[in-house]
Amino acid sequence: MTAVTPRPRGVLRPGTTGRLLAPLRGSTALAIGAGLIALHLVLALLAPVIAGHDPVATNAADVLAGPTWTHWLGTDQYGRDVLSRTLNGGRYALLVTFLATTTAVAVGTVLGCTTAYADNWFDEVVMRVVDALLSVPSILALLVVVTVFDAGLWVIVLAVTVVYAPAVTRVVRGAARTVITQDYVTAARARGERPLSIVFREILPNVLDVVLVEYAMRASWIVLLVASLSFLGFGANPPTPDWGLMVQENRTALTVVPLGTLAPIVALATLVVGLNLAADGLAKSLGVDRAKQGAAA
Numbered sequence: 001m002t003a004v005t006p007r008p009r010g011v012l013r014p015g016t017t018g019r020l021l022a023p024l025r026g027s028t029a030l031a032i033g034a035g036l037i038a039l040h041l042v043l044a045l046l047a048p049v050i051a052g053h054d055p056v057a058t059n060a061a062d063v064l065a066g067p068t069w070t071h072w073l074g075t076d077q078y079g080r081d082v083l084s085r086t087l088n089g090g091r092y093a094l095l096v097t098f099l100a101t102t103t104a105v106a107v108g109t110v111l112g113c114t115t116a117y118a119d120n121w122f123d124e125v126v127m128r129v130v131d132a133l134l135s136v137p138s139i140l141a142l143l144v145v146v147t148v149f150d151a152g153l154w155v156i157v158l159a160v161t162v163v164y165a166p167a168v169t170r171v172v173r174g175a176a177r178t179v180i181t182q183d184y185v186t187a188a189r190a191r192g193e194r195p196l197s198i199v200f201r202e203i204l205p206n207v208l209d210v211v212l213v214e215y216a217m218r219a220s221w222i223v224l225l226v227a228s229l230s231f232l233g234f235g236a237n238p239p240t241p242d243w244g245l246m247v248q249e250n251r252t253a254l255t256v257v258p259l260g261t262l263a264p265i266v267a268l269a270t271l272v273v274g275l276n277l278a279a280d281g282l283a284k285s286l287g288v289d290r291a292k293q294g295a296a297a
Contacts, residue, residue, distance in 0.1 A: 030281025033216075036274025040267075044090040051084035055241040064257045073259045076250050080239070086263045088241040093271065096153065096226050100160035101219040107161055108168025109211050113199045115169070116176035127173070130166040138163045142225065146234045156226060156235065163225075164218050175210040179203050209286040216279035220272050227268055243268045 043050065053071070059079030066074045073082040115123040133141070145159035179185065180203060188198045229235035230244030238245065243264035250260035282288070 027281040027285045029277045030285065033274045033277030033279070033281055036270055037278060040090050040094065040271050040274070043087050044094055047084065047087035047091060051081060051087050053081035053084040055080065055084040055088040056239040057081075064253055064260075066257060067259065073263050074257050076246075076257070076260045077253055078239075082246075082257075082260050082263055085241040085246055086243070086267055089243045089246060089264055090267060090271070092236065092240065092242050093223060093226065093268070096156060097219055097223050099153075100157045100164075100222050100226070101215060103157055104161045104164040104218060104222075105168050105211065105215050107165040108214075109172050109204070109207075111165070111169040112172025112174075113176045113203050113207065116173045117180055117195060117199050117203060119180075126169070130169050133162070133166040134170070138225065139228065142229060143232075143234055146229065151229075151234055151237060156229065160222055160225065164222065168214050168218065171214055172207055172210060175207040176203050179206045182206075209282075210288055213279055213283045213286065213288045216275055216282055220275035220279060223268065223272055223275065 047055075057080060059075070062071065062075045062079040064075065064077055065071060065079075068074070071081050071083065073086065076082060076085070111126055115126045141163050142159045145162060146155055149155045149158070185198060185202050188202050193201075226235060227242070227244035227247075230242045231248045233248070236242035236245050238249070246264040247261055250257070254261045
């Protein structure tokens, strides 16, 4: 029997470190995407300084006003500053997206790695639950959760986790199953390491490329999904500055003050484009097949 050469614990397989750093060495799509995301982060952080108006303060004297030196993008039907609401809406969108994406990807990654390694009844049970959840349309599942528990920040995070964690689980499980056949995992088993140690120190570090692309992909979808919930009246509650809610409130005044509707649409579109470009750049640089990942969604 041929002896297996032990690999140092917690060390990535050969070439993984270089592949994870590859995006930093020249990906145009990633650079543009990261630039758009960074722009949204800066605008969200500096919203009070740039806009200078309370995003929820109403003013009956300035209802549906056009752009002025005081209100650069005009006001809505309640006299609220459109620029202030758009920039602060970015704060809400980024916060919800970060929390929901992080939670969904974290849950899916842990389940994907552990089920791939277990390869027993636990794997079968989890994957059958995953199949059942994936068979439900995402928007329907979201509406059910937010209707049962009432809309709120953490309820939306929970709903998004229920919707997207199963897809992440399936993708990460597929990547992890190719890792568990490697010699360094066999060596870890031969050393008598505990299963959780193998999962988190041997398997997880070597599927991080897939997890990074998943994170960027899911974030772009979650931004749109959260905005759609607000547009339908199941997301942020008025007068919260939220892009989907702004479009829903201002659409009737589109011909009078178009910026009230166009501003949040442009903000949402640029953020989604940035996240998609970042996902494409990461996928190409890390050699991850994004088409296969998307098929598991």
